[in-house]
Amino acid sequence: xxxxxxxxxxxxxxxxxxxxxxxxxxxxxxxxxxxxxxxxxxxxxxxxxxxxxxxxxxxxxxxxxxxxxxxxxxxxxxxxxxxxxxxxxxxxxxxxxxxxxxxxxxxxxxxxxxxxxxxxxxxxxxxxxxxxxxxxxxxxxxxxxxxxxxxxxxxxxxxxxxxxxxxxxxxxxxxxxxxxxxxxxxxxxxxxxxxxxxxxxxxxxxxxxxxxxxxxxxxxxxxxxxxx
Amino acid sequence: xxxxxxxxxxxxxxxxxxxxxxxxxxxxxxxxxxxxxxxxxxxxxxxxxxxxxxxxxxxxxxxxxxxxxxxxxxxxxxxxxxxxxxxxxxxxxxxxxxxxxxxxxxxxxxxxxxxxxxxxxxxxxxxxxxxxxxxxxxxxxxxxxxxxxxxxxxxxxxxxxxxxxxxxxxxxxxxxxxxxxxxxxxxxxxxxxxxxxxxxxxxxxxxxxxxxxxxxxxxxxxxxxxxxxxxxxxxxxxxxxxxxxxxxxxxxxxxxxxxxxxxxxxxxxxxxxxxxxxxxxxxxxxxxxxxxxxxxxxxxxxxxxxxxxxxxxxxxxxxxxxxxxxxxxxxxxxxxxxxxxxxxxxxxxxxxxxxxxxxxxxxxxxxxx
Amino acid sequence: xxxxxxxxxxxxxxxxxxxxxxxxxxxxxxxxxxxxxxxxxxxxxxxxxxxxxxxxxxxxxxxxxxxxxxxxxxxxxxxxxxxxxxxxxxxxxxxxxxxxxxxxxxxxxxxxxxxxxxxxxxxxxxxxxxxxxxxxxxxxxxxxxxxxxxxxxxxxxxxxxxxxxxxxxxxxxxxxxxxxxxxxxxxxxxxxxxxxxxxxxxxxxxxxxxxxxxxxxxxxxxxxxxxxxxxxxxxxxxxxxxxxxxxxxxxxxxxxxxxxxxxxxxxxxxxxxxxxxxxxxxxxxxxxxxxxxxxxxxxxxxxxxxxxxxxxxxxxxxxxxxxxxxxxxxxxxxxxxxxxxxxxxxxxxxxxxxxxxxxxxxxxxxxxxxxxxxxxxxx
Numbered sequence: 021x022x023x024x025x026x027x028x029x030x031x032x033x034x035x036x037x038x039x040x041x042x043x044x045x046x047x048x049x050x051x052x053x054x055x056x057x058x059x060x061x062x063x064x065x066x067x068x069x070x071x072x073x074x075x076x077x078x079x080x081x082x083x084x085x086x087x088x089x090x091x092x093x094x095x096x097x098x099x100x101x102x103x104x105x106x107x108x109x110x111x112x113x114x115x116x117x118x119x120x121x122x123x124x125x126x127x128x129x130x131x132x133x134x135x136x137x138x139x140x141x142x143x144x145x146x147x148x149x150x151x152x153x154x155x156x157x158x159x160x161x162x163x164x165x166x167x168x169x170x171x172x173x174x175x176x177x178x179x180x181x182x183x184x185x186x187x188x189x190x191x192x193x194x195x196x197x198x199x200x201x202x203x204x205x206x207x208x209x210x211x212x213x214x215x216x217x218x219x220x221x222x223x224x225x226x227x228x229x230x231x232x233x234x235x236x237x238x239x240x241x242x243x244x245x246x247x248x
Numbered sequence: 249x250x251x252x253x254x255x256x257x258x259x260x261x262x263x264x265x266x267x268x269x270x271x272x273x274x275x276x277x278x279x280x281x282x283x284x285x286x287x288x289x290x291x292x293x294x295x296x297x298x299x300x301x302x303x304x305x306x307x308x309x310x311x312x313x314x315x316x317x318x319x320x321x322x323x324x325x326x327x328x329x330x331x332x333x334x335x336x337x338x339x340x341x342x343x344x345x346x347x348x349x350x351x352x353x354x355x356x357x358x359x360x361x362x363x364x365x366x367x368x369x370x371x372x373x374x375x376x377x378x379x380x381x382x383x384x385x386x387x388x389x390x391x392x393x394x395x396x397x398x399x400x401x402x403x404x405x406x407x408x409x410x411x412x413x414x415x416x417x418x419x420x421x422x423x424x425x426x427x428x429x430x431x432x433x434x435x436x437x438x439x440x441x442x443x444x445x446x447x448x449x450x451x452x453x454x455x456x457x458x459x460x461x462x463x464x465x466x467x468x469x470x471x472x473x474x475x476x477x478x479x480x481x482x483x484x485x486x487x488x489x490x491x492x493x494x495x496x497x498x499x500x501x502x503x504x505x506x507x508x509x510x511x512x513x514x515x516x517x518x519x520x521x522x523x524x525x526x527x528x529x530x531x532x533x534x535x536x537x538x539x540x541x542x543x544x545x546x547x548x549x550x551x552x553x554x555x556x557x558x559x560x561x562x563x564x565x566x567x568x569x570x571x572x573x574x575x576x577x578x579x580x581x582x583x584x585x586x587x588x589x590x591x592x593x594x595x596x597x598x599x600x601x602x603x604x605x606x607x608x609x610x611x612x613x614x615x616x617x
Numbered sequence: 618x619x620x621x622x623x624x625x626x627x628x629x630x631x632x633x634x635x636x637x638x639x640x641x642x643x644x645x646x647x648x649x650x651x652x653x654x655x656x657x658x659x660x661x662x663x664x665x666x667x668x669x670x671x672x673x674x675x676x677x678x679x680x681x682x683x684x685x686x687x688x689x690x691x692x693x694x695x696x697x698x699x700x701x702x703x704x705x706x707x708x709x710x711x712x713x714x715x716x717x718x719x720x721x722x723x724x725x726x727x728x729x730x731x732x733x734x735x736x737x738x739x740x741x742x743x744x745x746x747x748x749x750x751x752x753x754x755x756x757x758x759x760x761x762x763x764x765x766x767x768x769x770x771x772x773x774x775x776x777x778x779x780x781x782x783x784x785x786x787x788x789x790x791x792x793x794x795x796x797x798x799x800x801x802x803x804x805x806x807x808x809x810x811x812x813x814x815x816x817x818x819x820x821x822x823x824x825x826x827x828x829x830x831x832x833x834x835x836x837x838x839x840x841x842x843x844x845x846x847x848x849x850x851x852x853x854x855x856x857x858x859x860x861x862x863x864x865x866x867x868x869x870x871x872x873x874x875x876x877x878x879x880x881x882x883x884x885x886x887x888x889x890x891x892x893x894x895x896x897x898x899x900x901x902x903x904x905x906x907x908x909x910x911x912x913x914x915x916x917x918x919x920x921x922x923x924x925x926x927x928x929x930x931x932x933x934x935x936x937x938x939x940x941x942x943x944x945x946x947x948x949x950x951x952x953x954x955x956x957x958x959x960x961x962x963x964x965x966x967x968x969x970x971x972x973x974x975x976x977x978x979x980x981x982x983x984x985x986x987x988x989x990x991x992x993x994x995x996x
Contacts, residue, residue, distance in 0.1 A: 072991045081909055081988040102913070108987070109911020116990060120906040124632040136621045137911040181910070193991050265894060269887035276650075276880050283873060308779040308814075310718040310727045315814060342689055344682050351684050353865075402682055420866055442816060473779070487716075487727055488796055494951035495657050498943070499877075502650045509646040510888055513639060517892070520636075521899045575873075 026093065027054035028188050028221035029078050034087035036073055036244075047073040049244035050087070055189065055221035060212050062235035063225045070244040071225045072193055078223060079112050079191045080104040092188060109137035113182030113220070115192040115211070119174035121166040121181075127153060127173075128162040131181045138185045145184065152180040156210070172203035179210055183218065190215055192224040196231055208234045252542025256549055263546075266514045267554050270507060270589075274551075275558035277503045277585050282562070282576050284496025287420070288489055293384075294340075294357060294418035294425075296483035300364040300451035302460055303338070304467065304476045311477075311485040313340055314419070317446040322472050326450060329470075331463035333455040336363035337447035339431040343438065344401035345422065348391035351401060355418040358431020358447070365451030367425055372411030378430045381407040385414050387422040403437040452476065507589050511550065512596030515543060519600050523607070530609035540601050544594060551593045555586040622916050626923030640892060641931035647888060648936025649943075651881040652955060652963050656940050658874030659959050660952035661796070665870075666861045667761075668714070668731060668794040674738035675838040677712075677860035678828035678845060679853050685863035687714045687794075691824040696849050700828055703844050705836030710737025711804060713826025715811045719800060720776035722768035728760075729794040730777060732807020738831040741801060747771050747787030752803050759787035763798035766949060775800065778810050795865065796952060830854075878963075882970045889974030893925065897978045901989070908987035917982050921975065929971045933964050 036048040047070040055061055055078070065071045076082040077089055080096050089096045091107065099107065108114070121130045128149045135145025153162045156176045166174055175195055182190055192211055196204030208224070208231050215222035224235060232238050240248045256263050289296075295303065295313060304326065309316035318337075326335040339358030344351055360366040361376045368374075372394045375382050383392050392398065397406045407426065417423045426434070428447070435445035454463055460478050467476040483489065519526070526539060559582040562575075569575040630637045663670070668687070669677070678700060683690035690713075701709045713732040718725050733739040735751045741759070750757045760769060765788070769775065773785045783802060792799050802810075804825065832841050842854035855863070862868050897904070904917055937960055944953040 076988045076991050079909075081991065105908070105911055105913055105987075107911075108909065112911075114909055114990075116906065116909075120902070120990065122903065122907075124629050129628075133625075133907075134910050137913070137916070142621075142624075262891075262895070262898075265887065265891040269884050269891060272880055272884045272887065276877065276884070279877065279880075308718055310725055312716055312718075312727055315716040315718070315727075317815060342686070344684055344689075353684050353686055353689075420869070446816060491661075491796060491951050494948065495661070495953070498947065498951065498953075499650075499654055499657065502646075502653050506646050506650050506884070509643045510884075513643040514891065516639065517895050517899075521895060 025057065027056045028092055029053075029055040030088070030090040031074075031078065032088045032090075034074075034077060034084045034089055036070075036077060036082065037085045046244050048077065048084070051241075051244070051246050052087075053239060053246065055223055057188075057221055058216055058219040059237060060215045060222040060224060060235045062232035062238045063223060063241060064227065064229060064232045064238055065241035066227060069241045071241050073244075074241065075191055075193055075223060075225050079114060079189070080107050109134065110185055111188045113185070113187035113190040115175070115178045115182050115190070115195045117194040117197045119166070119171075119178040121174055121177060123166050126163045126165055127158060127169065127177045130166070130177055131184055134181055134184050140185070148184055149180065152183060153177070156180055170203075171199050172206060175199065175203075175207045176210065179207070179214060183214060186218065186220075188220050190218075190220050190222040192222070194225055194227070196226065196228065204228075204231060205234075212236075252545040253549060255542075256546055262518070263550060266510070267550055267557070269510055270550060270554035271557035271561065273503055273507045273510065273558070274554050274585060274589055275561045277500055277507070277589070278559060278562045278577075278582055279565075279575065280496050280500040280503060281581055281585065282566075282578060284493065284500070285581075286576055287492050287496070289415055290386075290417045290420040291492065292418070292483035292486045292489050294355070294367075294416045294423055295479055295486060297367070297415050298365050298451065298479040299368065300338075300479060301454040302452035302463055302467075302476045303365075303479050303482050304335075304450040304452060304474050305448065305482070307473050307475045311482065312487050313448055313482075314342075316448045318448070318450055318474055319472075320446060322474060323450055325470055325472065326452065326467065329463070329466050331455055331458040331466045332452055334363050334453040336360070336365060336451050337428055338365050338449040338451050339428060339435065339445070340418070340448040341431070341435055341438075341445075342421075343403075343434065345424070346399040346401045347422075348398075350390075352390065353421045354400075355421050355423045356400075356431060356434065357418070357423065357425045358428040359425055359451070361427045363451065364453035365449075367413045367416050369411035370414050372409070374411055375425060375427050375430070376410075378427065378433065379406070379408055380410045380426065380430070382411040382413050382425040383409050384417045384423045385412040386417055388412065390422060400434055403434055405434060405437070450474075504588060504592055508592040508596040511547060511593045512599060515547065515597050515600040516603070519603055523611070526604065526607045527609055527611035530607055536605055539604055539607075543597060543601060543604060547593050547597050548590065551586065551590050555582065555589065559586075619919060622919030623923050625916075626920040627927065629920075630924055630927055637928070637931075641928050641935060643888070643892075644885070644928055644932035645935030645939065647881070647885045648932045648963070648967055649939040650936075651878060651885065651967065652936050652940040652960065653943060653953065654874060654878050654881055655959050655963050656944065656953050656955045658870065658878065659956060660954035661870055661874075662867060663791060663954070664793050664796040664952045665864050665867050666794075667792045668729070668799055669857060669861050669864070671741040671743045671789060671792040672712075672738060672829060672857070673740075673742045673831060674710075674829045674857055675832045676830040676842050676845070676854055677857055678830065679855075679860075681851050681853050683827075683853075685853065685855060685860060687712070687827055687860075687864070688716070690827040692826070692828050692852065694825055696852060697825055697828040699849065700830060700845055700852075703841065703848055705832050705841035705844065706830055707833045707836075708738055708831045710734040710739030710829045711825040711827070712739040712829050713804065713807050713811070714794060715807060715814060716797070717778045717810055717814055719764075720779070721764060722773065724767070726764070726767050727797050728764075728777075729797045729799050730807055730810050731792075731794075731799045731801045732804040732811075732826065733801055734804060737829070739829040741789045741792050743790045743792055745788050745790050747785075749787050749789075750801065750803050753805070754803060755806070756783050757786045757802075758783040758806070759789050759801040760785050761792045761798040761800075762788050762790045763793060764788075764800075777806075778814050780813060781806065781810055827860075828852075878966075882963075882966050885967055886970035886974035889925065889971045890977060893921065893975040893978030894981075896921075897981050901985070904982055904985040905987055905989035908985050909990035914983045914985075917985065918979050921979055921982055922972075925971050925975045926968070929968055933960070933967065
């Protein structure tokens with residue numbers, strides 16, 4: 021249910037096609053949705069349904085073929101590449117399927133890294149990173165490298181990285197795909213708690229209905245179209 | 249092996265880049281070897297390929313032919329030795345030559361027309377009379393052919409080219425061979441105030457049944473200010489020869505090390521890049537030997553291809569290079585370099601092979617962060 | 618942003634020492650090759666030309682038949698004296714060479730005997746110990762420092778051409794000719810050794826080797842050389858650098874080694890290009906992730922560039938050490954030297970080669986699609 025406050029993300033009649041050389045593929049077909057503050061939306065669909073593509077459009081990683089995507093009222097197609105990059109650095113938090121931490125940086129350094137992208141002073145970024153890791157019960161592991169962390173710990177570091185710059189939108193692409201059930205539930209609980217606590221908008225892509233059930237709202241997508 | 253070759257064919261970009269680098273390195277090795285040999289030949293060919301059994305020069309010259317002057321009278325003493333069948337004077341001097349209007353420094357050799365030391369010709373005939381000259385074929389590009397004439401600038405004499413020899417240059421300048429009588433006449437005209445000109449060397453033909461060692465000892469016993477040596481040894485000790493050989497040998501060795509290092513790194517990095525693929529293959533049951541043979545096959549194809557390209561580049565460069573640049577191409581040399589490069593490359597892949605042997609098939613199931 | 622790029626680039630190199638050392642090691646081998654070639658070329662060049670480069674002179678005058686060859690030049694003395702009166706000439710001297718041998722404490726060695734007129738432009742300026750002979754002073758010589766390795770010291774007596782004794786009163790450096798050490802003597806000593814080694818040359822007191830000229834500061838050496846040739850028909854006058862180039866083998870050597878060094882630098886550029894191409898391909902997903910997280914293109918490019926420069930620095934140090942070590946252990950017969958100017962030149966060329974070689978990879982990094990960070994992401 022939408023509050024009267026403006027949505028963080030507004031998607032209107034958005035379509036995204038790809039020319040694969042062997043023909044045109046419509047990954048997202050005439051999708052409309054809104055993401056509001058403090059609400060986690062789960063996007064569920066089978067493999068190849070277009071859910072990651074839709075996530076990429078919302079996160080200013082891709083540009084739609086037709087339709088509009090607005091972020092806090094700004095049409096993303098009006099932004100050039102530099103502006104979209106800056107948007108992702110300052111207002112979007114991304115959590116990837118495989119955590120995607122930089123292998124030669126410690127946990128704290130991985131988290132602080134994005135502070136630099138947003139123009140934060142190194143000392144401030146480091147301090148904030150350590151604070152976030154402590155909140156996520158990883159304070160004792162802040163100087164460990166990704167190779168020394170478990171899968172679940174890596175994803176928690178990734179969540180901390182996503183939150184360093186106080187984003188307005190948190191996007192998670194199958195964050196539990198490579199975790200066991202227990203750790204997967206822990207991670208999704210963390211995502212939910214983060215969205216609620218920081219009052220940002222959130223979208224999590226998953227094919228697992230159990231994970232999706234933790235979200236505030238579930239959207240189903242099939243063959244690029246929202247079916248519910 | 250087919251597996252390895254298929255990767256080369258279907259991912260040519262990676263192999264092309266390293267192939268070009270290795271081609272240039274192999275080209276460098278061929279060039280070093282060729283230039284080094286050619287430099288040495290240009291320095292001492294006239295001595296190294298002398299047909300004499302021994303060459304005698306002044307002991308005070310310290311092996312430098314240009315600084316040697318021997319007493320003609322010593323020839324009598326030499327011929328009197330039982331080890332010596334024949335002994336003839338050989339002259340060497342620098343003169344100016346005007347060829348096709350241009351002035352050159354020439355190394356003028358006076359030998360024969362008969363006796364030890366006369367240079368065999370590959371075209372035409374040997375100089376037999378005054379006014380005739382044999383030129384090294386490497387100097388034909390100056391505008392000389394059989395029958396053409398050129399001037400000895402110091403005296404105004406004209407010489408006619410009657411033959412070409414090969415590999416008999418001296419001191420890296422155009423080399424002309426005339427009869428000893430012609431040489432004496434020329435030098436007499438240059439040094440008109442002198443009481444004649446002494447030869448630089450004496451060429452010796454050994455009597456049957458006698459060895460160079462015997463003859464050298466016998467000549468040493470004469471207690472004259474001369475020493476005798478076999479032409480190859482004398483040539484090796486000429487000024488600049490040892491340094492030139494060592495320089496180019498070192499450069500060749502370093503270039504071969506570079507081939508080894510570059511290809512070794514390439515395959516090691518490739519292994520890191522492809523680690524997951526190899527883990528999956530091992531998990532699927534591929535034997536270690538198959539993967540190792542694939543790697544060796546790639547290394548072999550890389551070197552063979554690079555040798556062809558590198559050799560081709562050298563061949564083109566040798567054809568286009570001005571005559572003054574001592575660049576030449578030899579298929580035999582390329583073959584030797586290719587074999588050596590193959591060897592060092594296979595050795596360099598040992599580190600990658602060792603890593604390949606330790607690939608853990610269980611790693612196929614681990615998702616990389 | 619530059620600071621972040623430097624920090625990120627250096628951090629990765631520092632924390633992946635195996636890969637860093639391996640890559641730097643290979644590049645070091647290539648720079649070792651390049652520096653060895655350049656060092657060889659430099660040493661060969663200097664070893665052949667020192668006798669002229671050690672002079673403070675602007676013009677060298679030969680007789681025309683000599684074709685700019687020092688060993689063959691015979692300029693009549695009256696012409697030498699006459700050249701002093703040509704407009705623009707400040708001072709003249711005489712220089713004559715003959716190859717011979719010298720008996721040293723360690724045995725006989727090939728040398729080039731140089732007869733020179735003292736306190737003139739023909740005097741070497743590279744005296745490092747003792748003094749130079751003065752004209753007319755009999756039986757003394759200054760020698761090139763290369764003879765120290767043959768056991769020669771100040772005060773030793775050398776026997777030239779097996780018969781003429783001279784006392785060593787001084788050492789000069791960097792004055793060799795065609796890789797042979799020089800022995801500097803008054804002109805009359807040279808003349809006597811010359812006639813003894815080459816009797817046909819005679820003892821022509823009125824002939825000297827070459828005439829060496831220093832021009833007035835305001836004069837143009839090329840112009841003065843032309844004026845000398847116009848004044849004296851049978852003479853050929855050239856600027857010093859042209860006389861250096863005319864020394865046998867120098868020109869061909871310079872051209873040949875220039876090509877070889879260029880080829881070596883080209884190989885370096887290609888290998889760097891390959892390494893960076895492999896790096897970029899291997900870390901494709903990481904670049905995409907960083908772009909997705911908001912890293913500007915420039916940061917990624919700068920990071921890679923920083924790594925390239927650091928690897929180049931490591932390789933230059935490694936290559937220089939290798940060549941310097943090789944120069945120490947090779948036999949004296951092989952001329953190899955590594956001077957700072959050569960390292961500097963090769964360093965600059967190799968840095969440019971590194972940047973050029975990595976440019977394609979840098980371009981690819983700059984074009985990284987952030988959407989590729991996602992699982993189904995951009996196709």
